[in-house]
Amino acid sequence: MLSKQELRIAAFATAIIAFAATSGSALAQKKYDAGATDTEIRIGNIMPYSGPASAYGVIGKTEEAYFNKINAEGGINGRKITFISYDDAYSPPKAVEQARKLVESDEVLLIFNSLGTPSNSAIQKYLNAKKVPQLFVATGATKWNDPKDFPWTMGWQPSYQSEARIYAKYVIKEKPDAKIAVLYQNDDFGKDYLKGLKDGLGAKTSMIVAEESYETSEPAIDGHIVKLRASGADVFVSITTPKFAAQAIKKLAEIEWKPLYIIANVSASVGGVMKPAGFENAQGILSAAYAKDGADLQWDSDPGMKKFYAFLEKYFPEANKLDGSVVYGYGAAQTMARVLQMCGDNLTRENVMKQAASLKDFTPDTLLPGIKINTSATNFTPIDQLQMMRFKGEKWDLFGDIISGELSN
Amino acid sequence: MSAVQEVVTEAPAIDAVPKRAMTLGYGTSLVILALLIIVPLLVKNFIIFQLTMLLIYALAVLALNILTGGSGQFSLGQSAFYAVGAYTTAILMEHADINYALTLPIAGIICFVFGFLFGQPALRLSGVYLALATFALATAMPQLLKLGVFEHWTGGVQGLVVTKPDSPIAALFGYKISQDMWLYYFTLAITIAIYIFSVNLLRSRSGRAFMAIRDNEIAASAMGIDVALYKTLAFGVSAGITGVAGGLGAIAVQFVAPDSYTITFAISLFLGMVVGGVGWLPGSIVGSAFIIFVPNIAEGISKGLSGAVFGVLLFLVIYLVPHGARQVAMVAQHLIGKLKKN
Numbered sequence: 001m002l003s004k005q006e007l008r009i010a011a012f013a014t015a016i017i018a019f020a021a022t023s024g025s026a027l028a029q030k031k032y033d034a035g036a037t038d039t040e041i042r043i044g045n046i047m048p049y050s051g052p053a054s055a056y057g058v059i060g061k062t063e064e065a066y067f068n069k070i071n072a073e074g075g076i077n078g079r080k081i082t083f084i085s086y087d088d089a090y091s092p093p094k095a096v097e098q099a100r101k102l103v104e105s106d107e108v109l110l111i112f113n114s115l116g117t118p119s120n121s122a123i124q125k126y127l128n129a130k131k132v133p134q135l136f137v138a139t140g141a142t143k144w145n146d147p148k149d150f151p152w153t154m155g156w157q158p159s160y161q162s163e164a165r166i167y168a169k170y171v172i173k174e175k176p177d178a179k180i181a182v183l184y185q186n187d188d189f190g191k192d193y194l195k196g197l198k199d200g201l202g203a204k205t206s207m208i209v210a211e212e213s214y215e216t217s218e219p220a221i222d223g224h225i226v227k228l229r230a231s232g233a234d235v236f237v238s239i240t241t242p243k244f245a246a247q248a249i250k251k252l253a254e255i256e257w258k259p260l261y262i263i264a265n266v267s268a269s270v271g272g273v274m275k276p277a278g279f280e281n282a283q284g285i286l287s288a289a290y291a292k293d294g295a296d297l298q299w300d301s302d303p304g305m306k307k308f309y310a311f312l313e314k315y316f317p318e319a320n321k322l323d324g325s326v327v328y329g330y331g332a333a334q335t336m337a338r339v340l341q342m343c344g345d346n347l348t349r350e351n352v353m354k355q356a357a358s359l360k361d362f363t364p365d366t367l368l369p370g371i372k373i374n375t376s377a378t379n380f381t382p383i384d385q386l387q388m389m390r391f392k393g394e395k396w397d398l399f400g401d402i403i404s405g406e407l408s409n
Numbered sequence: 410m411s412a413v414q415e416v417v418t419e420a421p422a423i424d425a426v427p428k429r430a431m432t433l434g435y436g437t438s439l440v441i442l443a444l445l446i447i448v449p450l451l452v453k454n455f456i457i458f459q460l461t462m463l464l465i466y467a468l469a470v471l472a473l474n475i476l477t478g479g480s481g482q483f484s485l486g487q488s489a490f491y492a493v494g495a496y497t498t499a500i501l502m503e504h505a506d507i508n509y510a511l512t513l514p515i516a517g518i519i520c521f522v523f524g525f526l527f528g529q530p531a532l533r534l535s536g537v538y539l540a541l542a543t544f545a546l547a548t549a550m551p552q553l554l555k556l557g558v559f560e561h562w563t564g565g566v567q568g569l570v571v572t573k574p575d576s577p578i579a580a581l582f583g584y585k586i587s588q589d590m591w592l593y594y595f596t597l598a599i600t601i602a603i604y605i606f607s608v609n610l611l612r613s614r615s616g617r618a619f620m621a622i623r624d625n626e627i628a629a630s631a632m633g634i635d636v637a638l639y640k641t642l643a644f645g646v647s648a649g650i651t652g653v654a655g656g657l658g659a660i661a662v663q664f665v666a667p668d669s670y671t672i673t674f675a676i677s678l679f680l681g682m683v684v685g686g687v688g689w690l691p692g693s694i695v696g697s698a699f700i701i702f703v704p705n706i707a708e709g710i711s712k713g714l715s716g717a718v719f720g721v722l723l724f725l726v727i728y729l730v731p732h733g734a735r736q737v738a739m740v741a742q743h744l745i746g747k748l749k750k751n
Contacts, residue, residue: 049708050716051673057713087708087715092568092669093662097459097701104455118568122664125570143567186555188566215552 029345035109036347041340042082043067044102046114046123051089052216056115058319059138060085062329063113065316066337072315076340079347084108088119095119096126103132110135110352113156113332117141117188120153128152133352135339136332136382140266141192145380147357152349154356154380156332158290160189160264161196164239166288166386166403167262168200171207171235175260179209181233183224183248185240186213193239193264209233214244225251235260242267246277253281261285265386270395271295271322279394288386288403289396291331291366295322296395304365331364335373335382338362370402433691433738441691442601449593457589458661459701464593464600465657467697470681471607471690472650478688479611480643481623483536486527486543487678489550490520490648492670494655496554499569499665500562509574509660513599516656517649524648528641547675551667568666571659596657603650607690610646619643684726686735695734699726 035042047060067081075081084106088095095114102108110133114120117139127134128150136156137144140163144155171178182197184190190213198205210231212224221244228236236259238248245267252261261284267273268287271294292299299305308330312319319326340347342355359382362373373382385404389396433441445464449457473487497516501507507515527546534542553559555566563569576591610616618639621629630636659665677700684699685692707718730736 049712052671061713085712087704087712089673089704090668091671091673092664092666093462093658094704096662096664097462100455100458104453117566118666118668121568121570121666122662122669125663141567186552186566191566217548 031346031348031351033109033348033350034107036079039079040082041076041079041347042084042106042108043336044099044106044108044111045083045085046088046095046098046102046111046119047085048090048115048119049087051091053090053116056138056325057087058323058325059113059115059329059332062316062319062326063333063336065319066311066330066333069311069315070337076337077344081337081340088116090116090119092118092122096122099123099126103127103130109133109347110349112136112336113138113329115139120144124150124153131349133349133356135352135356136335138328138332141188142196147378147380152353154353154375154382156335156382157328158265158383158386159196159381160192161199162381162384163265163288163386164193164196165200166388167237167286168197168202169403170286170388171260171262172201172204175235178207178235178260179231179233180207180235180237181210181212181228181231181259182208182237183212183214183221183228183240185244186215189241189266190239197237197239207235214240216241216244221247222251225257226255229255229257233259236262238263238267240264240267242269242272246273249273249277249281249285253278263287265289268389268396269293269295269322269324271320272324274391274394275322282391283393285391286388287391287396288388289398290368290371290383290386291324291327292368293324293396294327298395304363304367307365327366331366334364334366335359335362338364368398368402438691441694445597449590454587454589457587457593461589461593461596461661462658463694463697463701464596465654465661466678466681466700467694468600468603468654468657469651469678470685470696470700471604471693472647472654473678473682474685474688474690474693475607475611475619475650476643476647477682478690479616479623480619480640482531482640482643483540484543484644484647485540485672485675485679486546486550487647487651488670488672488675489543489546490524490651491655491658491674491678492550492554492665492667493523494520494652495659495665495670496563496569496655497652498656498659499571502571502660503569504562510595513653513656517653520652520655521645521649523652525641525645527648528644531644532637532640544672544675547672551671554667554670564666566667568664568669571663571665573660573663592661596661599653599657603653604690607650611690615639615642680723684723684733686733686738689733689735689738691738692734 045060045063047057048054049057049060064083064085067083070076071080084102086098086101088098099111102111111127113136115138120137120139124134131152134153136154140157140160142159142161144153171180182194184194201207210228210233212228214221214224225248238245240248245263263285265288268289274282292302292305309321311330312321339352339356343351357375357377357380359373359375368387371383371385375382385402387398387402388400389398449460469487469491473484476482476484494516497519498512501512501515502509531539531542554563573588575588576586578586618634621632621634622636622639626636681696681700685696703722704715704719707722708715710718
């Protein structure tokens with residue numbers, strides 16, 4: 001008898017909590033746009049599974065695995081996620097075709113974490129005209145934070161420019177009379193970084209004594225490095241993607257050039273860059289990070305990373321946990337799930353954007369301690385904090401405060 | 410002549426095609442035309458967009474077909490001409506506010522000149538060496554487009570966004586015409602015009618000169634054909650048509666960026682030509698369908714291995730029908746002929 005009463009109280013309490021949880025966003029009134037029903041939420045995604053950037057395809061696979069996990073655990077507010085991911089081979093015209101297929105044929109609620117600056121630039125206008133959310137795009141270009149002109153587009157990771165500004169600030173503070181040599185990739189990624197670096201140096205842009213650019217089609221970049229050394233620089237900023245970053249580290253060791261060495265975050269992977277380049281060659285290199293590195297032993301007992309490893313074991317066992325893209329996909333998918341959860345039963349495209357722009361101190365499992373996701377109607381940069389780090393032994397040592405890379409600084 | 414040389418000269422395996430075999434019969438042409446006109450009225454906008462791209466790539470494949478199938482010269486550099494056309498249209502539309510329809514002939518003329526000039530040094534090359542020179546052009550193009558000097562116009566690595574034109578007629582017979590549908594019929598009209606032009610070109614004196622050069626250069630010059638002129642002319646015409654296709658592509662996709670026009674795209678066009686049948690103009694549309702839809706099918710079969718699946722499908726096509734769509738069409742024609750007799 002008593003137990004029955006207890007049960008009733010418990011049921012009542014649950015009902016109240018459930019009501020309180022859902023009534024916040026919509027007055028228990030269900031509202032849907034295309035792509036959402038009582039039982040399903042359709043999410044579109046575009047990834048370069050083939051072509052020159054196919055290494056990033058693993059991000060899409062991680063996200064698919066993460067949504068499988070969510071579905072296995074009962075979905076979001078009772079709705080299962082259908083994750084439709086297409087290949088664009090990193091070709092903008094193909095991205096347009098796939099985006100249109102997702103919106104007009106598959107009728108997805110939103111497009112999430114599509115990868116690459118060129119591909120996202122190609123579909124941005126179309127999606128904004130159609131009023132379809134283009135959420136958490138997988139590129140670090142600065143232009144995604146433009147709520148005024150493109151209210152349906154939002155980035156996720158810190159922008160390349162804000163990261164580069166942090167390096168500029170660091171150099172000015174630690175080495176005011178530095179002579180900087182820059183090696184950068186001749187594409188949107190490299191140029192954005194270079195701009196950030198120059199903006200950060202401000203009046204001291206003349207500190208840059210040498211600039212060299214390389215094409216991704218070049219087999220080796222040794223020549224550029226020898227040239228940069230000849231400039232007499234004592235700070236070396238390497239704006240490179242992983243393959244070239246590892247080459248550069250090796251080459252510097254080979255010619256025994258030991259400047260203050262800064263490497264872009266995209267190539268700060270222990271497993272993907274430092275290890276192949278040789279740990280002994282990478283000592284003392286500086287970078288900045290916002291996410292934990294799956295190859296870094298210091299996170300083995302971290303509760304967030306433990307959840308991440310457990311997820312990989314159960315839902316994505318073939319994944320390489322050393323691959324930074326896996327950590328990336330997990331964090332992005334978790335942010336997406338959070339936004340959909342906040343939407344409650346009001347799954348209109350407008351509300352999705354509204355909720356995406358109302359994230360408060362959200363911390364996915366894989367972000368560094370202290371780094372939080374915050375967005376608002378005028379701030380479309382979910383992650384804009386980074387922490388400097390120095391490579392020591394076989395891992396990165398974080399140092400200094402968490403720095404905000406906001407462009408206003 | 411050594412045996413090796415013989416193999417090399419015979420490699421292209423292009424038969425001396427009788428004029429009629431270059432095109433389709435009247436009846437078949439009309440049926441295909443009717444299909445191209447009616448189908449868009451019945452499908453979603455997204456499919457209309459795909460069909461527009463089908464026509465645009467068909468134009469680019471057709472241009473390559475005139476060059477390779479007509480005059481026997483190879484090119485892996487079509488993506489470069491396509492890029493020049495696309496950028497010409499995009500820059501004229503966005504920076505000079507010129508009407509989109511007017512940008513196309515300009516794109517065509519610029520590409521014609523570009524192709525004609527490129528044809529001059531290329532004259533000294535033949536076979537694989539020519540393919541290599543055009544290959545170099547295709548690899549260089551994306552980097553040239555990124556150059557800081559042109560950045561003000563090209564948008565550099567970020568590319569340029571193009572505004573899609575509205576339909577000048579909002580509705581016809583109570584039938585609403587969307588932007589996509591308008592662009593489709595606009596493209597279709599241009600495609601038909603260029604197709605008719607190409608067919609007539611190949612049937613004309615110039616066309617015969619192209620084919621004479623293709624079949625035997627020495628014999629052709631002995632007959633009084635100005636080999637150098639006609640070879641560069643073929644390059645120019647091919648580049649011009651590719652440029653128009655590029656311009657249309659820029660309007661349809663609404664975006665141009667260096668990464669859109671890589672060597673992969675040039676190889677796709679080459680692939681389209683082989684699948685459609687070298688020297689058979691109607692095959693261009695089949696080849697174009699192959700390069701647009703088969704990757705999607707391959708992706709449907711396996712996401713991680715889409716490239717491999719695509720390779721297997723391509724291998725099957727080449728192995729089973731080495732002459733591409735032309736072979737299939739001829740077999741079909743033969744069968745229909747038999748049925749009629751019975």
